[in-house]
Amino acid sequence: MNINLTEEDLSQMPSALRTQLLHWQMTKMSSIRQTSFQRYSSKPKESAKQLSLVLKPEYQAHESEGNNTRITLTQLYDAGITKQGMPIRVRLKRDCAKELCRSYINSMEISGRGTIIFQGQEFDLPSPLATEVNGSSVGGWEYIEIKKDAQWVRLEELRQIFKQTSAS
Numbered sequence: 001m002n003i004n005l006t007e008e009d010l011s012q013m014p015s016a017l018r019t020q021l022l023h024w025q026m027t028k029m030s031s032i033r034q035t036s037f038q039r040y041s042s043k044p045k046e047s048a049k050q051l052s053l054v055l056k057p058e059y060q061a062h063e064s065e066g067n068n069t070r071i072t073l074t075q076l077y078d079a080g081i082t083k084q085g086m087p088i089r090v091r092l093k094r095d096c097a098k099e100l101c102r103s104y105i106n107s108m109e110i111s112g113r114g115t116i117i118f119q120g121q122e123f124d125l126p127s128p129l130a131t132e133v134n135g136s137s138v139g140g141w142e143y144i145e146i147k148k149d150a151q152w153v154r155l156e157e158l159r160q161i162f163k164q165t166s167a168s
Contacts, residue, residue, distance in 0.1 A: 072124045077114025081158050086110045087147040090133040105133050126155050
């Protein structure tokens with residue numbers, strides 16, 4: 001059986017279904033390295049015997065490369081670690097905080113796609129967002145916090161949860 005899904009197909013799926021499908025994909029990739037996920041831009045071929053999903057790079061499970069593994073905000077969302085509407089705040093570097101007389105920029109939340117929109121730009125990686133807010137390079141995993149269960153949690157902590165769940 002051959003099933004092809006495009007980026008548009010995934011974006012139109014109900015969130016719960018997409019999350020379950022992508023979780024299943026990560027589970028299968030971990031347990032059965034034989035499954036092949038290929039990119040197709042055409043209709044499925046009748047003779048194909050494997051499951052193939054067309055996914056944006058941020059949806060694909062990455063091989064473990066220690067701390068250098070690139071994890072996206074969309075992956076956290078698809079794994080159910082973050083949810084649409086969760087408040088986001090970005091900590092300001094000391095000089096920015098002093099200039100603005102505040103420690104955080106608060107007016108953001110997780111979008112329906114799992115990304116963060118800031119001043120009209122969509123961010124799926126945290127460091128470019130934190131850098132945009134601060135005006136100079138900073139590590140987004142350390143500078144971005146999400147309000148989860150009435151507490152502000154550093155994005156780094158949620159990344160660790162994702163790594164643990166995707167490794168098992």
